[in-house]
Amino acid sequence: MAEREHKRVAVIGSGFGGLGSGVRLRREGVTDFVILERADAVGGTWRDNDYPGCACDVPSHLYSFSFAPNAGWPRTFSGQPHIRDYLERVTDAFGLRPHLRFDSEVQQARWNPEAAHWELRTASGELTADVLISAAGPLSDPKIPDIPGLADFPGRVFHSSRWDHDFDLDGKRVAMVGTGASAIQIVPSIQPRAGRLTVVQRTPPWVMPRMDRGVNAVEKWLHGTIPATHQARRGLLWLIREFQVGAFVKRPQLMKATEQIAKSHLRRAIKDPALRAELTPDYTIGCKRILLSNDYYPALAQPNTEVVTSALTEVRGSTIVTADGTEREVDAIVFGTGFHVQDMPIGDRVVGADGRTLAEHWKDGMAALRGITVDGFPNLLLVIGPNTGLGNSSMILMIESTLNYIADYLRTLDRTGAAALDARPQAVRSWNEALQRRMGRTVWNSGGCTSWYLDAAGRNTTAWPGTTAEFRRATRQVRLAEYDVLRTSVPEEAGV
Numbered sequence: 001m002a003e004r005e006h007k008r009v010a011v012i013g014s015g016f017g018g019l020g021s022g023v024r025l026r027r028e029g030v031t032d033f034v035i036l037e038r039a040d041a042v043g044g045t046w047r048d049n050d051y052p053g054c055a056c057d058v059p060s061h062l063y064s065f066s067f068a069p070n071a072g073w074p075r076t077f078s079g080q081p082h083i084r085d086y087l088e089r090v091t092d093a094f095g096l097r098p099h100l101r102f103d104s105e106v107q108q109a110r111w112n113p114e115a116a117h118w119e120l121r122t123a124s125g126e127l128t129a130d131v132l133i134s135a136a137g138p139l140s141d142p143k144i145p146d147i148p149g150l151a152d153f154p155g156r157v158f159h160s161s162r163w164d165h166d167f168d169l170d171g172k173r174v175a176m177v178g179t180g181a182s183a184i185q186i187v188p189s190i191q192p193r194a195g196r197l198t199v200v201q202r203t204p205p206w207v208m209p210r211m212d213r214g215v216n217a218v219e220k221w222l223h224g225t226i227p228a229t230h231q232a233r234r235g236l237l238w239l240i241r242e243f244q245v246g247a248f249v250k251r252p253q254l255m256k257a258t259e260q261i262a263k264s265h266l267r268r269a270i271k272d273p274a275l276r277a278e279l280t281p282d283y284t285i286g287c288k289r290i291l292l293s294n295d296y297y298p299a300l301a302q303p304n305t306e307v308v309t310s311a312l313t314e315v316r317g318s319t320i321v322t323a324d325g326t327e328r329e330v331d332a333i334v335f336g337t338g339f340h341v342q343d344m345p346i347g348d349r350v351v352g353a354d355g356r357t358l359a360e361h362w363k364d365g366m367a368a369l370r371g372i373t374v375d376g377f378p379n380l381l382l383v384i385g386p387n388t389g390l391g392n393s394s395m396i397l398m399i400e401s402t403l404n405y406i407a408d409y410l411r412t413l414d415r416t417g418a419a420a421l422d423a424r425p426q427a428v429r430s431w432n433e434a435l436q437r438r439m440g441r442t443v444w445n446s447g448g449c450t451s452w453y454l455d456a457a458g459r460n461t462t463a464w465p466g467t468t469a470e471f472r473r474a475t476r477q478v479r480l481a482e483y484d485v486l487r488t489s490v491p492e493e494a495g496v
């Protein structure tokens with residue numbers, strides 16, 4: 001059999017996480033790596049989500065890499081095409097093209113304890129790697145609920161992250177299922193074109209005003225010619241969000257003032273008291289992601305829009321049926337129903353030292369050491385792993401902290417001459433017990449809602465209950481005491 005290709009590092013995914021990993025690896029002098037991407041282009045979230053109105057909801061000057069400032073952001077909250085274009089430019093500017101392998105979905109990654117390396121089977125062939133970085137994305141596999149009769153629906157059905165651009169919306173009867181972050185961007189974008197728009201809402205979101213505006217020429221010039229002004233802007237945006245964390249994680253009652261702003265935002269746009277009541281959440285703001293929009297409520301008040309406050313339960317021919325028994329005939333159903341977060345498909349594909357998959361290992365809930373490494377999965381590094389999600393700030397900050405850790409991890413391997421490091425179960429447990437203790441009083445756990453932050457057992461395995469600065473400190477360097485050092489397949493502790 002021909003010898004398999006071997007790499008020092010294999011990276012899964014080419015979104016912010018995978019591309020950032022590539023940049024960091026090169027900066028660390030590691031050039032023997034490959035980025036495996038199932039699609040045919042980079043961009044991750046920002047390649048897949050090209051629905052009408054898609055934009056970031058954290059200001060662009062913060063929602064970008066610190067090492068790749070972009071003076072040219074067109075808006076304070078830039079749209080998907082600009083973010084995607086930014087990632088293409090990062091790919092070129094940092095020399096990542098030669099490392100990219102498209103159409104290479106990772107079907108399985110199995111740790112070989114004897115050889116102390118990962119064996120990868122991909123859609124484009126097999127390879128081995130000493131270290132595996134999974135940046136497969138926390139929100140990259142769309143979830144469509146299992147609705148009886150959906151398979152026989154004669155019209156168009158698609159998920160927000162797989163927009164059907166061949167579907168001509170004009171004059172059509174469209175059902176938008178879900179009222180999350182994507183749906184509230186889609187609704188105002190398609191309402192003027194749709195004949196009738198039915199918004200199927202299970203739980204209303206809290207919606208705050210969106211401070212979006214064009215970035216003017218003076219600002220662009222300043223940021224382009226005096227980089228310190230860009231840094232200062234980014235720093236300020238960051239600081240404001242760091243201060244907000246206190247309310248999210250320590251004193252949810254402080255969120256009441258924010259609720260008042262959201263309520264008056266709703267009052268201004270929705271004059272009909274019955275509709276306003278339907279759109280008023282009954283849980284603490286922040287419990288689910290706070291959404292930002294100036295045109296969502298106005299779109300709901302239009303005569304061609306209707307809000308149905310009952311879950312979709314069945315599809316009968318071209319009729320959607322909701323739990324309250326009402327029926328509506330539609331031409332298309334758009335699902336804004338989120339992603340496989342707690343049950344991410346990559347979990348079924350990564351097989352650890354004892355032959356169990358990550359999903360099996362996590363059957364009682366996702367858990368990792370510092371959100372990055374998992375006991376029994378040596379040399380596996382997760383980008384945006386368990387409990388690293390944010391409710392109010394830029395995920396790029398968390399990604400960059402993780403990259404610091406990954407860089408130190410690789411240096412530690414070199415320095416110690418180890419083949420691999422395996423997180424000690426006790427270290428993973430202590431880290432997560434401390435996290436869960438803090439989680440109890442956060443707004444996500446105590447705010448009176450259910451959300452994708454929580455798993456089936458009600459445990460919050462996705463959000464980070466602290467500031468981004470705290471996470472940066474926690475991931476500055478690898479603490480060797482938290483790991484078993486593997487030189488062969490047997491832990492050093494065991495006397496080898």
Ligand SMILES: Cc1cc2nc3c(=O)[nH]c(=O)nc-3n(C[C@H](O)[C@H](O)[C@H](O)COP(=O)(O)OP(=O)(O)OC[C@H]3O[C@@H](n4cnc5c(N)ncnc54)[C@H](O)[C@@H]3O)c2cc1C
Binds near residue numbers: 017036037049
């Ligand atoms: C619509 C939308 C808007 C968002 N807006 C914001 C925002 O404003 N601010 C914010 O902080 N966060 C936002 N997020 C969260 C966003 O997901 C993260 O900020 C960030 O983009 C995640 O980057 P990533 O590289 O980890 O994952 P992704 O961007 O999801 O990239 C993962 C990549 O891995 C690839 N992949 C997955 N599985 C495999 C496999 N088995 N083999 C090979 N390749 C694979 C995917 O194709 C994809 O390219 C948003 C998310 C969505 C969906």
